[in-house]
Amino acid sequence: MARRLREQLPAGSPAIVAGQIVRPSVTRPQAPEDVLAGTIGAAIVAVRRTGKHILIDLTSNHVLEIHLRMTGNLFVIPDVRFRNAATRAWFEFANGAGLVFEDPRALGKMHLREAGYKPALGPEPEDMPFEQFVELVRKAPRTPAKLFLMDQARIAGLGNIYAAEALFAAKLSPGKPLAEASVRKLRALHQAMADVLREAKSSAYRGYTDPGHFGEGENYPAAVYDREGEPCVRNCGRRIQRIRQGGRSTYYCPACQR
DNA sequence: TCGATCCTGTAG
DNA sequence: CTACAGGATCGA
Numbered sequence: 448m449a450r451r452l453r454e455q456l457p458a459g460s461p462a463i464v465a466g467q468i469v470r471p472s473v474t475r476p477q478a479p480e481d482v483l484a485g486t487i488g489a490a491i492v493a494v495r496r497t498g499k500h501i502l503i504d505l506t507s508n509h510v511l512e513i514h515l516r517m518t519g520n521l522f523v524i525p526d527v528r529f530r531n532a533a534t535r536a537w538f539e540f541a542n543g544a545g546l547v548f549e550d551p552r553a554l555g556k557m558h559l560r561e562a563g564y565k566p567a568l569g570p571e572p573e574d575m576p577f578e579q580f581v582e583l584v585r586k587a588p589r590t591p592a593k594l595f596l597m598d599q600a601r602i603a604g605l606g607n608i609y610a611a612e613a614l615f616a617a618k619l620s621p622g623k624p625l626a627e628a629s630v631r632k633l634r635a636l637h638q639a640m641a642d643v644l645r646e647a648k649s650s651a652y653r654g655y656t657d658p659g660h661f662g663e664g665e666n667y668p669a670a671v672y673d674r675e676g677e678p679c680v681r682n683c684g685r686r687i688q689r690i691r692q693g694g695r696s697t698y699y700c701p702a703c704q705r
Numbered sequence: 706t707c708g709a710t711c712c713t714g715t716a717g
Numbered sequence: 718c719t720a721c722a723g724g725a726t727c728g729a
Contacts, residue, residue, distance in 0.1 A: 472711075499724080517723035518713085552713045554723070599725085606724065673722095694708070695723080 448521065449496035450648075455523035460490040461541035463505075470535040473548070473557045485509040485559045486538060498568040498603030502560075510560040513548065519555030521548050568603040572640035575602065580637050584625045592628075593621035594693050596640070604644055608672045611698050613639040615671045620704045621697045622690070671698040679703060 466487050468479035489507035496502070501521065503511040513521055524530065527545025530537050536548040536557055548557060570579060583602065587595050595601060596610035605613065614621050617636035619628055625636070646668065670680045675689040675698060685702040 475711095514724080516725080550712090552711090552723080554712055554725090556725085597724090608723090693706085696721095 448515065449494050449501050452501070452521055452523065453494045456491060456494070456546075457523070457540055457542055457544050460492070461544075462490045463487055463538045463546075464541050466536070466538035468536045468557070470553055472553060473535045473550070473555060474559075475556075477558055482511075482557065482559045486511060497566060498571065498599055499606070500566045500568075502564075504562070508562045510562060510564050512556075512558045512560050512564065512566070514556040515550070516552075516554040516556070518552045519548065519550040521546070523547070568599050569601040571603050572605070572637075572644055575637075577634065577637050581630075581633060584628075584633065587624065588626040589624050591622045591692060592619055592625045593697050595625055597693075602640070605640060607695050607697075608669060609640075609643045609647060611672050612669055613643045615699060615704060616643065618703050618705065621692060621699050671700065674698055 463486055466483050468474055468482060471479050474482045485507050486505065486509070489505040489509070492504040492506055494501065494503050499514060501513040501515070503513070505511060513519075515521065524545045524547055526543055527537060527539040527547070530545055530547050531549065533549040533551045534547055535550045535553055535555065538546040540546070548555065569575075569583070580602075584595070587601070590598075592614055593610050596605045596613060597607065611621065613636060616639035617632050619625070619632055619636055625633065628636075671687050674687045677687050679685050679687060679700040679702065681700070681703050683700065683702045685700055687698050688701050690697050690699070
């Protein structure tokens with residue numbers, strides 16, 4: 448997302464000349480006017496991603512932090528006047544283009560931070576050495592594997608879907624602590640976390656929940672997520688089960704994942 | 706460790 | 718019509 452946004456931004460970083468927080472709840476607990484005050488008049492210096500957070504560096508010595516949650520979307524349109532009804536916040540550049548934050552369910556967040564701000568996140572799977580992963584596992588001897596993977600303070604970037612997929616790939620039970628897993632399976636999981644995120648970020652799917660792909664039969668890339676009752680893709684003869692963990696659904700193969 | 710909360714579209 | 722989905726945060 449951060450990369451796509453970078454590619455869409457107008458060249459020469461025109462200043463932001465106007466903006467509106469259409470839905471005040473997106474900046475809560477910050478006041479919409481405070482976010483606008485640090486944004487309007489500034490230009491964009493860089494767009495970065497860390498974990499699930501998008502960070503937009505501004506010349507005002509602020510950082511605009513955006514979390515898309517599930518249904519959020521952030522992009523540049525050539526003419527800000529053509530923003531649509533799901534727009535929760537927007538900014539207009541000096542050339543008339545718009546940076547638009549859309550989010551039908553309005554769960555996404557936008558906050559103004561000081562320069563140098565860093566979200567409290569664990570390492571990204573892509574640049575986490577195996578030894579560091581093992582050390583993190585060792586510090587959570589009783590936490591069920593799936594809850595461990597979804598804890599952003601431990602490891603950044605995996606949500607409900609990708610955690611389930613990585614565990615399936617590594618043949619690990621979502622309910623058992625990783626501290627009890629073999630080194631071999633931990634290695635597989637370490638690799639799977641990076642793989643699953645790389646695929647999710649690839650242009651092919653733009654995330655498993657992209658409207659054009661989600662739940663669409665053969666195009667649907669998830670092996671277990673939302674597949675309760677379907678036969679395991681490994682043809683082990685069992686069906687995918689759904690259990691409840693931390694208030695959310697976990698999908699897994701009871702035969703393959705032990 | 707658990708549930709409620711936020712928010713709305715969609716599935717039932 | 719109600720239940721549920723998602724991620725993060727908060728309070729019991």
